[in-house]
Amino acid sequence: MSHTADVGAVRRAVSGYADQLDAGPGLADRAGQAATELAANLLRHALPGGWILARPLPPSAVEIIAVDHGPCAGDATAEAGQPPRRAGLGYGLAAVARVSSYFDIDTCPGRPTTVLAVVASSGATRAAALPAPRAWAGISVGLDETCGDGWAVAEVSGGTTVAVVDGSGHGNYAFAAAAAALAALADDPADLDSYLARANAAMLGTRGAAIAVCRLEPGCGEMRCLSVGNVRGAILSDSGPHTLIHCRGTVGAHVVPPPARIACYPWPAGAMLVLWTDGLADHIELTAYARQSTHDPAITAAALYRDHSSDSDDSTVVVVKSQARP
Numbered sequence: 001m002s003h004t005a006d007v008g009a010v011r012r013a014v015s016g017y018a019d020q021l022d023a024g025p026g027l028a029d030r031a032g033q034a035a036t037e038l039a040a041n042l043l044r045h046a047l048p049g050g051w052i053l054a055r056p057l058p059p060s061a062v063e064i065i066a067v068d069h070g071p072c073a074g075d076a077t078a079e080a081g082q083p084p085r086r087a088g089l090g091y092g093l094a095a096v097a098r099v100s101s102y103f104d105i106d107t108c109p110g111r112p113t114t115v116l117a118v119v120a121s122s123g124a125t126r127a128a129a130l131p132a133p134r135a136w137a138g139i140s141v142g143l144d145e146t147c148g149d150g151w152a153v154a155e156v157s158g159g160t161t162v163a164v165v166d167g168s169g170h171g172n173y174a175f176a177a178a179a180a181a182l183a184a185l186a187d188d189p190a191d192l193d194s195y196l197a198r199a200n201a202a203m204l205g206t207r208g209a210a211i212a213v214c215r216l217e218p219g220c221g222e223m224r225c226l227s228v229g230n231v232r233g234a235i236l237s238d239s240g241p242h243t244l245i246h247c248r249g250t251v252g253a254h255v256v257p258p259p260a261r262i263a264c265y266p267w268p269a270g271a272m273l274v275l276w277t278d279g280l281a282d283h284i285e286l287t288a289y290a291r292q293s294t295h296d297p298a299i300t301a302a303a304l305y306r307d308h309s310s311d312s313d314d315s316t317v318v319v320v321k322s323q324a325r326p
Contacts, residue, residue, distance in 0.1 A: 003043075010039040014054045014062060023060035023121035030099040031062040031119040037096045038066040038115060046070075046113075053139055053302065060121035061101070065139070065302045070112040104296040112306065114299045136162065137298035138318035139305055141279070148174025149277050149316035152182050154189035160216040161189040164231050164318050166277040168207040168250060174314070177206035177252060185213065192224055196257050203252025211251050212244070212275050216267055218324060223267040228260045230278045236286040237271040269324035272300075279315025280308040297321050 014035035018028035035054065042050040050068030057063050093115065097103040102118035138151045148167040153160065165181045167174030184202040185195060192215045203209065210229020217223065225244055227233060228251050233244035242265060249258025267273075272293065274286060284304065292300045297319035304317045 007036060007039040007043060010052055010054070011036045014064060017054060017056040017062050018119075021056055021058060021060055021062075021121075027060070027062070027119065027121045031064070034096045034099050034117045034119050035064055037092065038064060038117065041093060042066055042068055053141070057118065062119050063298070064117045064119070065298060066113075066115040066117075067302050067306050068113050069306065070110065102296075104299055106292055106295050106299045106303070112303070114302050114306075116296050116298050116302075134296055134298070135323050136160070136318065136320040137296060137301055138164075138316065139298070139301045140314070140316040141305065141309070142170075142314045143312075144171045146172050146175045147314050147316075148178060149279070149314045150175075150178035150182050151275075151316050151318045152185060153318070153320070154186070157190040158217070158219060159190065160218075160320065161185070161192070161213065162216070162273070162275065162318060162320050163211065163213040164233075164275040164277060164316055166210040166229065166231055166314070166316070168209060170314060173207050174209075177203055177209040180206055181209050181211055181251065190215070192226055192262060196226060196228070196251065196260060200251050200254075200257035204255065206252050208250040208252035210277070212246065214244075214273060214275070214320075216273070216320065216322075218267065218322065221267055221269075223265045223273070224262050225265065226260060226262050228258055231275060232278070232280075232282060232284075233273065233275040234284070234286055235265055235267070235271055235273050236290060237266070237268050239268075241286045242266075267322065269322055271322045272297075273320040274300075274304065275316075275318045276304065276308075277314065277316045279310060279313035280305065280317065281310070284308055293321065 011032045015028040015032040018031040046068035053065040100117040101120040104116040107113040150165045153162045165178040167177035180202045181199045184199040210231045212227040212231035214225040227246035235242045247260040300319045301317040
């Protein structure tokens with residue numbers, strides 16, 4: 001966000017996402033209002049600048065994330081649930097909370113601020129106490145209009161499967177490889193043992209991709225993970241960070257899949273799993289983000305992207321948090 005014209009561009013884009021959902025009257029107006037307030041807030045207060053990520057959440061919501069680099073995005077009255085007040089172009093962050101069905105903010109004087117607003121087609125006109133944070137969230141930012149990364153989460157058979165895929169290269173060809181890998185996962189998300197063979201067969205003829213697929217089993221406190229290529233991952237728990245093992249290779253590059261094994265890790269109560277592509281730094285000190293454990297995982301994912309993106313490659317970050325208490 002660097003110019004007043006950017007505010008209008010953000011509003012139009014977010015309203016367009018709402019219109020695509022065809023979720024009933026009012027959604028585009030409320031989502032556009034939230035986007036306008038967040039964009040204007042960044043323009044007025046964020047130094048040395050900030051940015052907004054937005055996406056439709058089918059069937060009837062729009063997710064908006066506003067991120068700055070500090071020292072603070074200004075009006076944080078919404079966090080305390082105070083009534084909206086006049087502030088330049090609109091009513092500030094309290095107005096964003098008012099039109100959101102789900103609102104979260106991570107802010108502290110002198111530090112960067114991250115704001116999450118989910119505007120839904122119903123029940124979104126009244127401010128309410130924050131619900132329990134979602135168990136997982138992710139963001140993808142592409143160099144081109146088409147992002148070559150992909151991610152997916154499926155809650156099936158008493159567990160959660162999370163995947164991050166980095167298609168080789170950029171643009172449409174990388175996207176095609178990532179899409180094939182995720183389509184193979186959708187056929188049977190709980191079957192990690194046969195996934196590598198299924199994905200490799202589905203991706204033949206594409207550029208191939210790096211993949212990381214994890215199967216979380218809270219009932220037995222275990223996580224199984226298959227990782228091939230340069231998708232990085234780590235688990236943060238009370239015992240500290242634990243880096244995930246990855247194997248070399250590219251899935252879909254040859255008829256025979258690259259040699260890889262499924263590794264097992266503890267998945268204790270209160271743990272946090274982070275997977276990220278090589279658009280971010282190889283090594284990230286996750287303990288610095290432990291204070292965000294009470295926030296929505298989208299807040300953590302956006303902060304990780306802000307702090308560690310190289311801005312020279314497609315970037316994806318997915319965060320999964322155990323909902324069990326330590």
